[in-house]
Amino acid sequence: MDREKLINTARRVIEDESRALTVLAETIGDNLAQAAELILNAPGRVIVSGMGKSGHIGKKITATLASTGTPAHFVHPAEASHGDLGMITKGDVVLILSNSGETPELADLIAHTRRFGITMIGIASRRESSLMQQADVQLLLPQLGEACGHGVVPTISTTMTLALGDALAVALMEHREFGAEHFRQFHPGGKLGARLSKVRDLMHKDDTIPLIAESAAMGDALLTISQKGFGVVGVLNSDGYLCGIVTDGDLRRHMDGLLDHTAGEVMTKSPRTIGPDALAEEAVAVMNEKKITCLFVEDPVQSGRVVGILHIHDCLRAGVV
Structure with a gap:
């Protein structure tokens, strides 16, 4: 086993993802502010959805939003097509994640938001994709390939999506002046709850x-x-x-x-x-x-x-x- 090769590959992946985050940071602008304003002004919740690896990232973004003062819920796109669309109301803001912007399982969810005038924010890497063309606000990811070198293993794209979700959540948190006392209300247990105890x-x-x-x-x-x-x-x-x-x-x-x-x-x-x-x-x-x-x-x-x-x-x- 070539241990040196393993180490060098691991370092390269982290370096590639680090450079991608730097590029992503430079693209942040008015679109993120528009997305934040839509969420802040919405009477309902943020509904996050994504398929596959985007779905896993979406669940983490949902948890971060919910724990920092922005009510959020994850809806699986396949389940949405079998009844869970009823969980999404007109006062909600739907945040849909798809690197390609063409994930078939998202079609019913996207159509539902358009049919009932529900605000939709899209995160994808292709501006011309179906998701981004339908979205009220586009959060565009730079097209930087994937760290696997073959463009097939979601790595750089999922890292950027997660970072973008974190950036949005923290921007909302700071705007709401959501501090340690509020944070503790959602984290009463574990080490974090102990640290925030008064x-x-x-x-x-x-x-x-x-x-x-x-x-x-x-x-x-x-x-x-x-x-x-x-x-x-x-x-x-x-x-x-x-x-x-x-x-x-x-x-x-x-x-x-x-x-x-x-x-x-x-x-x-x-x-x-x-x-x-x-x-x-x-x-x-x-x-x-x-x-x-x-x-x-x-x-x-x-x-x-x-x-x-x-x-x-x-x-x-x-x-x-």
Whole structure:
């Protein structure tokens, strides 16, 4: 087996596809803006369709659109001809993918959009093709062949189609000002959902928060630390606002005559806190930087009013690392 030949072929494919994407980027213009405007103004959804490899790419584009704020659904062209055309309504925008623009299985779907005045966007590499001639907006792919060298294995064409779909989805996302909070609503699970979790989603609240008065005896402070199980206790001033924290380090520093002190005498003043709307990932970074295991959560409006406590273990259990 010629391993060097295998490596060189793989590199050539990636280089060919990379050059194709550069050419594609240079062709982006008003047509993409027109397609985006049609989608933004549509009262319905984006219906994506394609056959074969274009269908696989279409499913990925559908998923990207749906997860970034643009309602989208994939309709298989063969199924469309057997009843699924009823899933497409006049308020929808249909996005059809076909490198040649002449895929026979798309004929009924294209005819349906023309018959009922449904907006259609075509993505193909031949401007004179049936798909592009019927489309309301044409997104033309450069004709750059395929990476196989014989023009028969969809490689460069599918890579460009996928990139064009991503470009359209992200352009729509930015126009809608679709941010991390919106993104998390569609990605509550897995690593991505964990990264986008907020402190308020993981923190402990109400009676579980370890808090004592500044004037409380250290015996009471030790009891609270033991009962709540966080290894720390927050210290409140006479107005009920956080003014300090008692940690293991504070206990060690005041070991001699510890029970003769009040919490206010032992505490570390002005502890580091975090807001409930901060990302849990940010809280982990703070805890790692300060070499601490807990953060008290402050009300974003009333500085010093404690609304929760977050332990590093809460973040680890949620997958935030």
